[in-house]
Every structure is written in C-alpha cells, then in structure tokens.
Amino acid sequence: MSSEAVDTFDTRDTRSATAARAIDLVKTYGSGDTTVRALAGVSADFARGEFTAIMGPSGSGKSTLMHCLAGLDSASSGSVLIGDTELTGLSDKLMTALRRDRIGFVFQAFNLVPTLTALENITLPLDIAGRKPNAEWLDTVLTRLGLKDRLTHRPGELSGGQQQRVACARALAGQPEIIFGDEPTGNLDSRSSGEVLSILRAAVDEFGQTVVIVTHDPRAAAYADRVVFLADGQIVDELRSPTADSVLDRMKSLEKV
C-alpha cells in the first residue's frame, strides 16, 4: 500500500444497513480491587438513517459506550464497526481519517478552538479534509441554530449555549454518516435544546444521516426513533417511537428493579 493510501479514507460505505455496531463490548478501568466494569458485554446495532437515544442512570456506561462507538476510546474486548469498517486494528492515521470523514461529534465540552471565529470553527474539519461544505445545507444549519449573527465571534465571546450550537453546527456541516452526541443539549435552555434536537432530527429525516445521543432528558429522548436503556454496563431495555411520558415511565420502572 502506498503511503498516500494510508492516510486517506475513501471507503465511505453505504452498503451496510447498520451505521454502527457494538459486538460484546467490555470496558474495564483500573485493575485488582479497584477494577470498574463500565461496559459488561454490550451488543447493539444502530440502523442507518435512525435516531437513537441512550439513557440510563449515572455511571451506567453511557459515555463509555459512546466514546468506544465513536473511536475515541478503545474497548477492553469486543468490537465496534462503523458501516462495514471494523475499528479494532485500524492504524492511527486511518482512525483519524475515519473520525474526520465519517463521524460528527457534539460533546458537552465543546472543544472549540478559542482563536478561531465561530464560522472558522464550524468549517475547520472540512478545511482540514480539503472539502467544501454544501452551501445550502450550511446555510440551513446556521439559520436553524440561530448562529448567523454570531459567525465572526470567537468562542470566548459566545454564551455556553451558543458555543454548544457552534459545536453542533460543526458536527453537522460535513454531513457525516453518523453523528454522536454526548448530552448535546446538557447545557442548553429549552428553546436552544429544541433547535439542536430539531436539526439532528432533520439530519436523519432529510439527509439519511444516523444520530446517536446520550441524554438524561426524556423530552430530548422523545426526538429519537428508539431509546436504548443501559444499567450497570448492560443494555436492559429498549423503546421504539418514544414519547417523553413513555420514556419517563420506563425509567421509573427500571429504577424500581
């Protein structure tokens, strides 16, 4: 393989109906008496063009699962596939290219570059990849997220909610196959939350992208097609076509177990 081939990732694979798949994922932290089993054998499929919310009590392994799925952390055993690409064993360069070209991230710590403007932050991943954003889609994202009059501001000049929306726009701009959000509305008021969730919904409905988010909020989960419930590092339940009430009921019944 030529060195050029090693750092490109043009196998954007849309054949598989599954956008992401976890197979018997185990993740332990520490060793001996202090071992924590964050994931205790999680297997789950995330269908292409579907919006999934992951819920569960604090410490149940939600963020760990999300980080393993997104290639930001490696599992102790088991495997993760993005499309048909198995992440285990990918070289660092290929993993970087896969994250850059095929995955979007919206995490609570926004990871914006402080010296760049909002717009520069939003287009940074595309600029690095040498790609141009779809102008119409970018305009839609910026308008729906209410960012058009904030584009020349630097992150330090934006509120927490505005920074979160910039991070969301950055994840959406390149229309990646799959978008992972770890509490993407965690710091937002209800109006901004609604804007972020609606645009994630639109990414699925209008562009066939796949969205997976972690949330504690039943109202946020109600935007999803499916809710997966984790407890003690295992998937314990699943709900299709959720409403805020049905999610709340299911959470209450899980707490009683």
Ligand SMILES: Nc1ncnc2c1ncn2[C@@H]1O[C@H](COP(=O)(O)OP(=O)(O)OP(=O)(O)O)[C@@H](O)[C@H]1O
């Ligand atoms: N780097 C780490 N080192 C040691 N233990 C960790 C580490 N990261 C997570 N854990 C432990 O793994 C378990 C699962 O953590 P995780 O953050 O995935 O849970 P979570 O469901 O996302 O929780 P929350 O809702 O509170 O964010 C917890 O017991 C946590 O303390």
